[in-house]
Amino acid sequence: MAPRSIWNGTIVFGLVTVPVKVYSATESKSIHFHEVHLKDGARIEHRKVCPKDDKEVSSDEIVKGYEVSEGKFVELTKEEVAAAAGERSKLIDVEHFVPGEDIDPAYYDKTYYLGTGDGGVDAYRLLYRALEKSGRVAIARWVFHDRERLVAVRPLDDKILGLHVMNFHDELVSVDDLDLPSPQRKPSDREIEMAGKLVKSLAAKFNPASYEDTYREAVLAVVKRKAKGEEIVAEPEETRQQDADDLMAALEASL
Amino acid sequence: MPRSLWTGSLNFGLVNVPVRVTSAVRDLDLHFRQLHAKDHTPVETRRVCSEEGVEVPYEEIGNEYEGVVLTDEELGAADPKKTRTIEIESFVKLGEVDPIYFDHPYFLIPAGETDGTIRAYRLLTEVMSRTDRAALGRFVMRTKEYLVAIRARDGALTLSTLRFHDEVRPTKGISGVKGRTSKKELDGALKLIEALSADWDPTAYEDRYRKRLQAVIRKKRKGGEIKAPKQDKKAAEPVPDLMAALEETLEKLKNGELQPA
Numbered sequence A: 001m002a003p004r005s006i007w008n009g010t011i012v013f014g015l016v017t018v019p020v021k022v023y024s025a026t027e028s029k030s031i032h033f034h035e036v037h038l039k040d041g042a043r044i045e046h047r048k049v050c051p052k053d054d055k056e057v058s059s060d061e062i063v064k065g066y067e068v069s070e071g072k073f074v075e076l077t078k079e080e081v082a083a084a085a086g087e088r089s090k091l092i093d094v095e096h097f098v099p100g101e102d103i104d105p106a107y108y109d110k111t112y113y114l115g116t117g118d119g120g121v122d123a124y125r126l127l128y129r130a131l132e133k134s135g136r137v138a139i140a141r142w143v144f145h146d147r148e149r150l151v152a153v154r155p156l157d158d159k160i161l162g163l164h165v166m167n168f169h170d171e172l173v174s175v176d177d178l179d180l181p182s183p184q185r186k187p188s189d190r191e192i193e194m195a196g197k198l199v200k201s202l203a204a205k206f207n208p209a210s211y212e213d214t215y216r217e218a219v220l221a222v223v224k225r226k227a228k229g230e231e232i233v234a235e236p237e238e239t240r241q242q243d244a245d246d247l248m249a250a251l252e253a254s255l
Numbered sequence B: 001m002p003r004s005l006w007t008g009s010l011n012f013g014l015v016n017v018p019v020r021v022t023s024a025v026r027d028l029d030l031h032f033r034q035l036h037a038k039d040h041t042p043v044e045t046r047r048v049c050s051e052e053g054v055e056v057p058y059e060e061i062g063n064e065y066e067g068v069v070l071t072d073e074e075l076g077a078a079d080p081k082k083t084r085t086i087e088i089e090s091f092v093k094l095g096e097v098d099p100i101y102f103d104h105p106y107f108l109i110p111a112g113e114t115d116g117t118i119r120a121y122r123l124l125t126e127v128m129s130r131t132d133r134a135a136l137g138r139f140v141m142r143t144k145e146y147l148v149a150i151r152a153r154d155g156a157l158t159l160s161t162l163r164f165h166d167e168v169r170p171t172k173g174i175s176g177v178k179g180r181t182s183k184k185e186l187d188g189a190l191k192l193i194e195a196l197s198a199d200w201d202p203t204a205y206e207d208r209y210r211k212r213l214q215a216v217i218r219k220k221r222k223g224g225e226i227k228a229p230k231q232d233k234k235a236a237e238p239v240p241d242l243m244a245a246l247e248e249t250l251e252k253l254k255n256g257e258l259q260p261a
Helices: A078-085 A122-135 A187-202 A213-228 A244-255 B072-076 B081-085 B116-128 B181-197 B207-222 B244-257
Strands: A009-014 A016-024 A034-037 A046-048 A062-069 A072-077 A091-101 A108-116 A134-143 A147-156 A161-168 B006-012 B015-023 B033-036 B044-049 B059-064 B068-070 B085-093 B102-110 B135-140 B145-155 B155-162
Touching: A009 B135, A016 A091, A016 A122, A016 B244, A034 A187, A062 B207, A072 B033, A072 B207, A078 B207, A078 B244, A091 A147, A091 B059, A108 A122, A122 A134, A122 A161, A122 B181, A134 A161, A147 A244, A147 B207, A187 A244, A213 B072, A244 B015, A244 B068, A244 B116, B006 B081, B015 B116, B015 B155, B033 B116, B068 B072, B081 B085, B081 B135, B085 B145, B102 B116, B102 B145, B116 B135, B116 B155, B181 B244
Parallel strands: A009 A091, B006 B085
Antiparallel strands: A009 A016, A016 A108, A034 B059, A046 B044, A062 A072, A062 B033, A091 A134, A108 A161, A134 A147, A147 A161, B006 B015, B015 B102, B059 B068, B085 B135, B102 B155, B135 B145, B145 B155
16 A cells, blocks of 8 residues: 655755655554553543533633743634744755764654655655765755654665654753762773673674564563463562672673 | 653673663643633543543553453563663664664663762763764663663763664655756756755754744733734745756855855
């Protein structure tokens, strides 16, 4: 089945336009549970209730509000929120081309695929080839679902352009905010050397297909056991504290 | 100090480092409350039993899958080891991991008070900062297993959750690069990229949406009328002649009629 695009628009850089279609690139494969009442197994419903009246409120009685001070709200309609989206809402507006390898992966959020849009085969191919050759990615603004996002357009392996939604710099927590403790004694050269050897001994090529989600299977096994009426007991797992004097011994034993 | 989302042990060979996981991204979005239109009372969401119609506390809620109900404790029995430990399986070149796999960034922070814990954490950070490799491991957080890449950044260990390969969709059926590009066009496009090139400086990009939304709220508060801006339809047309568009853009950039953003 051919995938369905979720957005149609145009990449613009200078006077050059590249009509594109946006497709989802990822999907969750986790097991999805339903919430039920343990007592009787009945489904749990999420009901919207006005605490003042203690009555359920239907969706057409609900408005959006932004709290400007304690208990004081400014009401905004859907259209008013959409007004913040920006003017050129059907564009992926390129601002710069930057070296792709300089972007720390922490900036990357969700990824989408870009396919060619109507009448855009030549321009799409040209952008792909030029990005590939230059090693650069296009940093652009994209309005999707009434919200402007920072995105990076990048050539992927499958002759497809990818669109990464990016985090803004002030959204990333700085290491300085973490207040990391310092050890009384720094790791010794010998320890660093041994740990380096351990890293080397575990070096491998990244092969995503070799990692299966084994937890999914484990959960299904528990579901099966429970269905047979077995009692399910979790074994407590102890977290071991690393002993300062043991660090060297642990490294040696690992090798 | 950011909130812990998970605590457990990071295992590297026989070295165990007690760690906690905190998010490396903070939510700066403006959040709206749902209000009862009548009197602007914030609406509450209640978990209600569909049979009895009464509110149900968290402890009395179970997880149902295909007719089988599991408590949170029973779910924890699925893989108790991965629920409490991150086992480093291998070290791969960071550049080999396509950004499409990256999901959410977190920090790992030493969780123990002992000097051994802190020193083991420092040792791992130090060793990781000397290599271009990231440690691959797996752990379970909130009933989902994650493949993770751990690396040193600015003296701390960061953990990025990665998508499993079957969570990345195939590109089959999506129309991509077809045919050949002329050298002339490619040269023109490369020149244009060159002209619009910049160093990667994340601080150069502000969240304009957040700012505009704040402005909309301010205006509405003062009783102003909010108008949606018009869409610029003309700019979205495909160009009839690619080469001409490239040349014209380069010319305009040269004359200063078009400014790089």
